[in-house]
Amino acid sequence: MPIxxxxxxxxxxxxxYADITGAAYEYPLRYRKRVTPGERxxxxxGRRLPGGKTRRQSYFGTGVIGQITRSNEAGNLVAEVLxxxxxxxxxxxxxxxxxxxxxxxxxxxxxxQVGVRPISEDVWTRLIDxxxxxxxAPATAxxxxxxxxxxxxxxxxxxxxxxLRARLPAEQIVRMPHNNPGFDIExxxxxxxxxxxxxxxxxxxxxxxxSEGECQFAKANQAEYLLIVVYDIDRATSTHKVLExxxxxxxxxxxxxxxxxxxxxxxxxxxxxx
Numbered sequence: 001m002p003i004x005x006x007x008x009x010x011x012x013x014x015x016x017y018a019d020i021t022g023a024a025y026e027y028p029l030r031y032r033k034r035v036t037p038g039e040r041x042x043x044x045x046g047r048r049l050p051g052g053k054t055r056r057q058s059y060f061g062t063g064v065i066g067q068i069t070r071s072n073e074a075g076n077l078v079a080e081v082l083x084x085x086x087x088x089x090x091x092x093x094x095x096x097x098x099x100x101x102x103x104x105x106x107x108x109x110x111x112x113q114v115g116v117r118p119i120s121e122d123v124w125t126r127l128i129d130x131x132x133x134x135x136x137a138p139a140t141a142x143x144x145x146x147x148x149x150x151x152x153x154x155x156x157x158x159x160x161x162x163x164l165r166a167r168l169p170a171e172q173i174v175r176m177p178h179n180n181p182g183f184d185i186e187x188x189x190x191x192x193x194x195x196x197x198x199x200x201x202x203x204x205x206x207x208x209x210x211s212e213g214e215c216q217f218a219k220a221n222q223a224e225y226l227l228i229v230v231y232d233i234d235r236a237t238s239t240h241k242v243l244e245x246x247x248x249x250x251x252x253x254x255x256x257x258x259x260x261x262x263x264x265x266x267x268x269x270x271x272x273x274x
Contacts, residue, residue, distance in 0.1 A: 038220020156200020
């Protein structure tokens, strides 16, 4: 189940957590069962600011939980943040119809003092749809131009949806909002497969980029996850080939090689002085 990660510059307790937006999230041990590798999350920023000032609450980004480690602060853990994607449009505390984004919010302000909160799939999808996540930082295509990459990705998505509808005619095949972390298509119904990630390439060899966050999500949802690779795409003749693999077979079928590192300034770093 997706979760909300609250992050604030000032808290009601006065405790400051060592969060690095888009890189790491520190939280109390009591949330250990909610924060697990491969889980999707949305960031929530509360109203408190240092000095007693306030601001508008908002949901402002999304990503996938990576590895969990012990914090230097006793009683806390630190989650690696993968595939961070800021929202182009921040989402406020309520929808346009004046209903709370999180139904539990009707319980009052205390609800939002819970740092890590589960949300339903419906709320998750609406947040991603309205927030419009930006493209992830790592490169995601192997094409000559962004325009070509977008066309190839669109072709692969259409092909994958048609493939799934032919294979599972009784199921509901739902394309997720653009840049949904972890997967592209959800299968709703009685099928064993629920989450589908789609990759597309014009190469005659099935070769693609996959992020660490996508890998973690696949592992966390191994029994319900399917990877579809649409390759050897020729848009002029509308021809292509399709491969599909369940999460348990990805490492055996594909050689996964890391291509990029993400650099984030350390919170305790002090630049040298002359």
